[in-house]
Amino acid sequence: MHGMINRAFQGFLVDTYGRDTWDEVRSVAQLRFPDFEAMLRYEDKVTLDCFKAATDVLHKHPNALLEDLGTFLITHEPYAPLKRLLRFGGSTLSEFILSLDELADRGRMAMPDIEMPEIEVTQGAEASFRIKAEWALPGVGPILLGALRAMADDYGALATLSLDGFDGARECIRIDVFDMAHSEGNAFVLGEMPA
């Protein structure tokens, strides 16, 4: 698994639960180094061990932890560049959701060897979407659920999102958008290079 993904998970644990919790997770997972390195690669087993250790240490259901991770990636200030990259997908929430088809290609444009979820979006009724996602590891559904909820807030849209079972190996999410301009949301200016 790409170091960026491991590093993000570590960042989530450290910033949400503190360095002590991360050290405990590291110890349980038998990690022999203090920090993941974003630009290196790690065995999938390392990622899975860390995740399992985190659910044990925190006594959290895997889905709840993954959903929190997804929300964290969008709302946490140091990850603002990631949210900005996602906002390139569309000027409204619906446009953005439909652009998720291209998420994997977009991710690979930025980092050629990063594992991106392959996503298929189908539009049902006018503002109702179903997302099917497949990733290298299980759990992409709850991560996307947390991330997309936070993106809906960022666009200022009112939407309900829920896990919607499986389609073979693919994890599904249902999204109903009720109001595209429910609140102001956060402005997205193209030419605002983060420092």
Added chain:
Amino acid sequence: MNIQVPKPQPGILMPKPVMDALLPMHVVVDTRGAITQTGPTFAKMAGQQEVLGRPMMDVFSIRRPSGIKTFDALMQNADQRLSLCLQQAEHLPFRGVILPLPDEGGAVLNLSFGLSFARAVADFSLTLSDFAATDQTIELLYLNEAKASTTRLSEHLTKRLQDANAVAHEQARTDVLTGLSNRRAMDDELEHLMSCRGQSFTLMHLDLDLFKQVNDTHGHAAGDAVLVEIGRILDYELRRNDFPARIGGDEFLIALRPAQSDAIVSRIAKRLIARIEEPIDLGEFTVQISASIGIASTSAYAKRPSVEQLMNDVDEALYEAKRNGRGRHSIFKPSAENAVAPLDDR
């Protein structure tokens, strides 16, 4: 002042809303080169009211091809790639192409950002909807930002690697002579073992007997050869899971993972001592040495000891062994209140 008007060709005239959606940075001029229509994105940049009706040559500077000062000269270069900029924003060059329209329709100029795209969208506060749906500029912006982010990460990594490399020499973890781990590696291993709750281990401190005599009698080269042989013995006699290290001149530490019962540890110690006491052939002569071993196990304590405590106790056991004469081993027993009830095969 007249431009060459092409013969009527089959084709369509596009209403302004279609032009706006397909070419949001277009400019239409009349036959004399006065601006009559602008696309919405161009209008946002140049100011709609300010440019309508003005001669385009007063609004733009043409850079390439060079030497173009008049509208007629520009139309001589219709169909060519132009490099031009707004006179009010000379730091943001556009790419463009101008083509004459039929039936005295003037000409249409279409613009795109060249390599100035990142500055241009910032300076003019452009949004996603300012670009045509087919325009790849958004992807360029996306890539530009992604590249900036990943470059930062790479720079951080390179910096850390450089720092790590600088201290690596001081932090070598292998004893060059014997090929065993060195003191630092053993310290790290002990720290790791202590931090793994539930990981018990037995520590052995092995000190060679009669080694000084070998050095004194046969020289340091012989002493080194003996140490190499000891390294080979430890490597051969211990299990893959065990961790031997040379921590000083003729001192070795061995961590057995997990902790072993006193009976097994005694057997291992006796076997090591017996192997070390075998005569060592150094070519011209043979030497014979021995070893003393002190032993302590984390599993013997009621409360998990610190590394310092364990090292103290294993040293005490080594002195005890030495006091009893060479070629002995001794197992440390915690005081009664800090000891667990003895059990075999803990």
